[in-house]
Amino acid sequence: MLRLYGQVISSRLLLGTAQYPSPAILEEAVRCSASNVITVSLRRETAGCAEGNRFYELMKRFRTYVLPNTAGCSSVKEAVLTAELARDLFKTNWIKLEVIGNQDTLQPDVFALVDATKILIEKGFEVFPYTTDDLSVASKLIEVGCKVLMPLCAPIGSAQGPRDTGCLRAMRASFPDIPLIVDAGVGRPSHAAMIMELGFDAILLNTAVAKAEDPVKMAKAFAQAIDAGRLGFQAGLLEPRDIAVSSTPVIGQAVFYEA
């Protein structure tokens, strides 16, 4: 059973809501993924629009937990302010904290990330930090009060899949009791299965599903891959070995002689 800041989460697939071909396809993808947590963002609103917010109406129909993000923020102050606005709006202490350090790679600014995390936790937030696979950054985040970590496995939206499984293994081994969610860079269901086999707790996806030719089918594929990877991890994986080992017992085998 996955718990994130005390909440029981029924699916290990967390789903982003951006970039789908249409709201109708987004709605179907969320439903078919059986995801229990969706991520959302904030933007400026137009003055004098009487129609309210269509996306907000759609979001409420999903009946999932909502994890607001601070996408696009590149300073501590911006990220903290965005988090406060998100809490006021979505009525949740959860915040997916992104502080971008480089516009080309979209890598997090880990120094600002730790500072912002500290401030937000003091304000009562439950922080899901978008971080690297660096262990000392991870330790700092835990020190300041994070109870979940969200390392990237490759650049956001790159679909490259886990580039350094050694680092991911080390992270899992170093923080056995902290829920670890791979947040970015997953491209294929097999990537997701591989990460889950390493013992990660969940995967947050967006581009890989939204930009697939058939996002609904891809959402299902990821849901199954994530379940399979998790089961595989729990079942205890066999380590690779260098010699062949016959799977059929040789005892009692008949002996035939050549004429």
Place this chain on the structure above:
Amino acid sequence: MRVHVNGEEVDVRASFLSDLLNELGFQGDWFATAVNNEFVARDEHASKRIEENDRIEVLSPMQGG
């Protein structure tokens, strides 16, 4: 009084944030606000005084990853 709402200059009569939001047609629970880069919680909208040239941000939910 002239203020900036989401980067645009507007003329408003209101002197409190809640009245200003009403005046501009923001009704409902689908937005959050900041004044001069400081967050203003929903239950403080009524008591938040607006000054000339204040920069007000009104944000609403958007798709995100």
Place this chain on the structure above:
Amino acid sequence: MKILVKGVGVGGLTVAYELLSHGLDVTVACPEGLAGSASWCAGGMLAPYCEGEHAPKIFEKLGLYGIQWWNNVLPEDVVRHGTLVLAPRRAHFELDRFAARTKGHSMLSADEIATLEPDLAGRFQRGLFFISEAHFDPRQALERLMIRLKQGGVSFIVSTEQEVLYDFVIDATGSSRLPLDRNLRGVRGEMLLIRTKDVHLSRPVRLLHPRIPLYVVPRKENIFMIGATMIESHNNRLMSVRSMMEFLNAAYALHPAFSEAEIIETGVGIRPAYANNFPRIERKQKFFFVNGFYRHGYLLAPEMARRIAHLVLHAESENEEL
């Protein structure tokens, strides 16, 4: 039979034309003039194959009908030079992705690109060519359609208060229905018009980029329209500095000579869309509402106009949804 068409975007004018060609008595209400509609800021690409990248399969067929319709009605406006799709070297994988999801294209080498568009010689290694696509200047198309309608006896009125006088009222008022139709949402599109004699293109060029895909459409008098779309927002404020920078960067990436171009106009259009990004016709007694063209007004309006004409002539009662 007297019919009132409300709205002078592409949805309104095409349905007016279709009804007129069936011999009906048509009046068009246009309180704000042509320049008020989202159609006024459109790219004017008639690209059913390229747009098929993110649209359902039926789209292609309806879009090909759209090209045919425009070609029949305004043959002097429609330029059938195809569409060129390019990607910067760092984003070549985007070309493969685009090719895998679309039909009607061939892969071009650097030399073939140079043959099609000599000004782009040596700038791109690979491209996709959608030979049967077309483009036109949407403003000129709307203006010409309006003239044709007037010549055919259609009167254009400012007021819309006399709805009782008509047997049918067709509401094609686009984004002005956003506050009234809970199922509609606004999708913001931005565009920029620039002018330069230093670059010549004879067909629309789509530049694929993982973050900022956009297109450049040549128009008459050395004008180029640069556009990008798909911002989920009904916000109609003017173009932002960030968008402008991205547009200009992309234009510069396509050809550095664009840096000397004059900027002659920026524009923002709010395209109304339903949840599936496909248009709908709804009927309430004598009122028909056609809306939700999303970014496909010019391609799909002819088909929707055909359907409305059919419904009006046969006075059927069901709602029409693609």
